[in-house]
Amino acid sequence: MSGYGTSPGAGDLGGAGCLLLSGFSGGPEEMWPLAGALERRGALVRAPLIFPEWPWYAWLDAARVAYSQLANETGCAWVVGVSLGALLALRIAEEYPVDRLALVSPPRSPRDIRAALAAEGVGRYPDAGLRKLHRVVQRDLFAVTADALIGGAPGERGLRPLVSGMASARVELAPLPRDADALAGELCARFIEGDAS
Numbered sequence: 001m002s003g004y005g006t007s008p009g010a011g012d013l014g015g016a017g018c019l020l021l022s023g024f025s026g027g028p029e030e031m032w033p034l035a036g037a038l039e040r041r042g043a044l045v046r047a048p049l050i051f052p053e054w055p056w057y058a059w060l061d062a063a064r065v066a067y068s069q070l071a072n073e074t075g076c077a078w079v080v081g082v083s084l085g086a087l088l089a090l091r092i093a094e095e096y097p098v099d100r101l102a103l104v105s106p107p108r109s110p111r112d113i114r115a116a117l118a119a120e121g122v123g124r125y126p127d128a129g130l131r132k133l134h135r136v137v138q139r140d141l142f143a144v145t146a147d148a149l150i151g152g153a154p155g156e157r158g159l160r161p162l163v164s165g166m167a168s169a170r171v172e173l174a175p176l177p178r179d180a181d182a183l184a185g186e187l188c189a190r191f192i193e194g195d196a197s
Contacts, residue, residue: 017070017077019092020047021063021085023105024113034080046070050088056129063088067096079146081106084113084130087137094143101146106162110134141165149174 020031028047048066070077078100081089086106107113147170
């Protein structure tokens with residue numbers, strides 16, 4: 001499988017599957033701190049490669065395939081997404097019975113995605129595809145029933161509409177600095193284990 005893949009180890013997660021979806025300009029290596037935190041807890045981790053030049057439905061297909069493989073292998077697969085990966089993670093949670101969902105800096109609008117890409121120096125990207133994917137996810141938020149941890153920048157109040165649209169029984173908002181990959185990894189891993197405070 002392309003992307004980051006590990007074997008399950010001994011730990012609290014006992015070989016449960018965890019799908020990691022990176023940001024638009026990142027890649028599986030962006031998820032290494034989180035992957036390490038999950039591996040130490042015994043998870044089977046996968047992070048598919050998703051290329052910016054692909055159309056939006058190909059990003060989603062790559063995430064669907066990876067989720068299905070993990071769910072078949074482990075019987076249980078959780079999803080963690082960063083930035084654009086958070087949008088893909090939401091779509092997976094709308095379509096599949098995801099148990100836990102962790103979103104780091106989810107985009108509130110296509111404008112958020114464009115601003116993040118510009119800040120990262122990404123010049124060309126399929127803008128129409130981003131808008132379409134965002135519309136589809138926003139339309140079906142009611143289908144998200146997974147427990148969720150949503151982390152944004154400190155004071156990011158714009159996440160409330162996202163939370164109110166979800167049918168999740170438990171949603172935790174955590175003010176995470178955008179550059180704190182290790183912190184995000186630990187918080188996400190604790191939440192996935194059900195230990196978040």
